[in-house]
Amino acid sequence: MKILFIVMRFGKDGLATNILDLTKGMVEKGHEVHILTSGYKIKSSNNTEFFDNLKSEFQHLGVHMHYFKEPKGNAIKKGIQTILSFSKVMLQVKKINADVIHCHSPNMTFVPWLLGKKCVSTVHADTITPNFRYKHPTLLIAVSEGSKEFTERVMHSPEESIRMVYHGIDERFAEVEDAATLVALKEKEHIPTDKIIIGVVGRITPMKGQDVLANAIGKYLSPELKEKIHIVLLGDYESNGSKEWFDTFLKDNRLQNQITILSFRDPKPYYQLFDVFVLPSRSDTFGLVAVEAMMGGCCVIRSNSNGAYDQITDGENGFIFPMDDEAALAKLLEKVLTNEDLRSKLGVAARKTALEKFTKTQMINNTLEVYKELL
Structure with missing residues (x-):
């Protein structure tokens, strides 16, 4: 199975740990994993050891990494970068042609939606709110009873689309x-x-x-x-x-x-x-x-x-x-x-x-x- 993870960016947090563990498990079971991301949330004051290890792990696992530029700057510059970046994202998703698209960033769900492709998304935060970029995924993974309630109440997710999968650790x-x-x-x-x-x-x-x-x-x-x-x-x-x-x-x-x-x-x-x-x-x-x-x-x-x-x-x-x-x-x-x-x-x-x-x-x-x- 060819699996595509779409991740806006990696930070020093549980999201990165969870995606790494998920990637390891999928690769160990013989699946081909691709990750499409804008990169790593590295600040000038950061110790980069965590990110260096993360990159090394992905490389060792044989993960296919695909990058796009996250839009930044003033309104005009950001607008131009948005068009260019997400045009590239759309082309990359079509080119990868994955069997499964898994959006780990809810605001990236519009990508498979625009392409008319089914997708899975995971609720990794309870601070998000619906906006024009969020589209209901075909199936939504809640990681706790509280996150399930949140997706129904705030994200208005159809109950029949929600599946409970607890986070697991090594x-x-x-x-x-x-x-x-x-x-x-x-x-x-x-x-x-x-x-x-x-x-x-x-x-x-x-x-x-x-x-x-x-x-x-x-x-x-x-x-x-x-x-x-x-x-x-x-x-x-x-x-x-x-x-x-x-x-x-x-x-x-x-x-x-x-x-x-x-x-x-x-x-x-x-x-x-x-x-x-x-x-x-x-x-x-x-x-x-x-x-x-x-x-x-x-x-x-x-x-x-x-x-x-x-x-x-x-x-x-x-x-x-x-x-x-x-x-x-x-x-x-x-x-x-x-x-x-x-x-x-x-x-x-x-x-x-x-x-x-x-x-x-x-x-x-x-x-x-x-x-x-x-x-």
Whole structure:
């Protein structure tokens, strides 16, 4: 089967991780994968290791990469570039002549629509709104119950076109790192060895809610408990404004000396450094990093953004708190930070859930079933 993924651009996010895993699975099953994209969202301040590895992976897999120029500039320049770029996109899609077109960027669904071709699209964000470029795909993949509800309510997607396929992750996240490796990693990144580590993974922006965690710790935890913790944040600032925004919360809560911020890279070994993983997001379609942490055997606390109730049975394999509720998060943190046995019990149950429900193999097989419906 010849499969075409249409992606507006790749960023340092769960979308890139998901597409890479999907690509690996399809190639391993003998399918030919093409990717049509404007490229990679690289900022001048970015560590490019993530994108370099992504490009290398695609090359190693034998993926056919096709590029177009993303329209930029003033209205006139952008208008001209739009005509040229999307004329090229249309020609490329016709030339590739894929058996399956999978749009990972909803605003690119107009391309197969204009060509009269069937397509699949996945809802990767719950911040999009319908516009003239969005056309209902033949089949739409929702990745959580919340994203399904969003597509019906906001995107007005016909219920009969929606298929549920949970995001899945590579089972390598369940592989246990040896103690010496973790000690060496802590030393390398100057992470204290005598503190309880609270981990966060994701780009630093108000949407991801890192301020909620900072306030929960600074305003509600006792000084004695606060002294016992250290935060490790794996992610890049969305913008210079994001850095100023987050620095304010760190300063207000006197956490500047209790946090290590690292540019985003493969998070796999870090999940096993974390004693507690927190996902305080204000917006998500699934929360892929929570499942990665679960498979890594981490004690997970997350907000009730989309994906939470698909992943976690509250109190059994993790905890869920109401979005933006700093006091509720603090109460859960106190519960797990003061009870190592509870952290361990929740981590074991979380790994079991992730391996039963959220593997890459399951995602690949379920996605292929959707593709077969399209043919």
